[in-house]
Amino acid sequence: MSRIKETSLPGVGVQYEFTTSKGRRMGVVHHHSGRREMFLCSPDDPDSAALTVGLDDEDAFALGEALDVLQIVESVSPAKYEVEGLVFEWIPITEESPASGKTIGDMRLRTLTGSSVVAVLRQGGSTPAPGPEFGLIAGDTLVVAGTPDGIDAVIDLVDGR
Numbered sequence: 645m646s647r648i649k650e651t652s653l654p655g656v657g658v659q660y661e662f663t664t665s666k667g668r669r670m671g672v673v674h675h676h677s678g679r680r681e682m683f684l685c686s687p688d689d690p691d692s693a694a695l696t697v698g699l700d701d702e703d704a705f706a707l708g709e710a711l712d713v714l715q716i717v718e719s720v721s722p723a724k725y726e727v728e729g730l731v732f733e734w735i736p737i738t739e740e741s742p743a744s745g746k747t748i749g750d751m752r753l754r755t756l757t758g759s760s761v762v763a764v765l766r767q768g769g770s771t772p773a774p775g776p777e778f779g780l781i782a783g784d785t786l787v788v789a790g791t792p793d794g795i796d797a798v799i800d801l802v803d804g805r
Contacts, residue, residue: 655732655787672699676731677795680704696736733795734765735802737784742804749776757797759790 651659653673661671669685679698686694699707737743743751748761764771764778765785771778780786788798799805 656734675733677733677792677799679733679799682707730789731792731795732762733788733790733799735786735788735795735799737780737782737786737802739782740804741782741802743780743802744782746780747776748774748778748780751780751801753788753798753801756801757790757794759788759794759798761786762789763787 648660648662648671651661653659657673657675657677659671659673661669664670666687668687669683669690671683673681673683675681678701680700680703682697682699683693684695686692754760761774761778762772763786764774764780765787766781767783786798786802788795790798
């Protein structure tokens with residue numbers, strides 16, 4: 645039987661993962677905001693997600709039912725990185741994202757959501773405290789600080805909802 649490994653991701657949430665019987669890493673990242681992402685890593689590169697799927701509460705419940713889970717119990721509540729209502733979230737920029745090819749200022753993220761981009765993670769490094777002129781590209785990950793509602797609003801803008 646596979647053992648589930650729980651890893652705290654500071655500023656993000658908690659990652660639950662296991663290795664399948666075929667040797668592939670699979671798991672879920674449960675973000676502080678409540679958002680969940682299921683991932684499956686490539687067999688060629690176990691540290692790179694070949695597939696990620698966002699799950700809301702209904703999706704997670706339906707998946708549990710489909711897998712014939714009789715009882716879902718949260719045995720450990722993930723620690724919140726929250727100070728006076730401030731939450732940190734990592735938000736990926738995809739090829740389909742309306743944010744790809746625009747600047748932070750073009751997206752008006754702070755103005756529209758009240759949340760701040762505190763860093764942008766890009767392959768090969770990170771940019772702390774990027775200004776409004778910072779250009780976003782697919783593959784970037786925004787590290788955003790804000791209220792839970794503000795974070796949800798940034799996710800909606802980045803995802804084009």
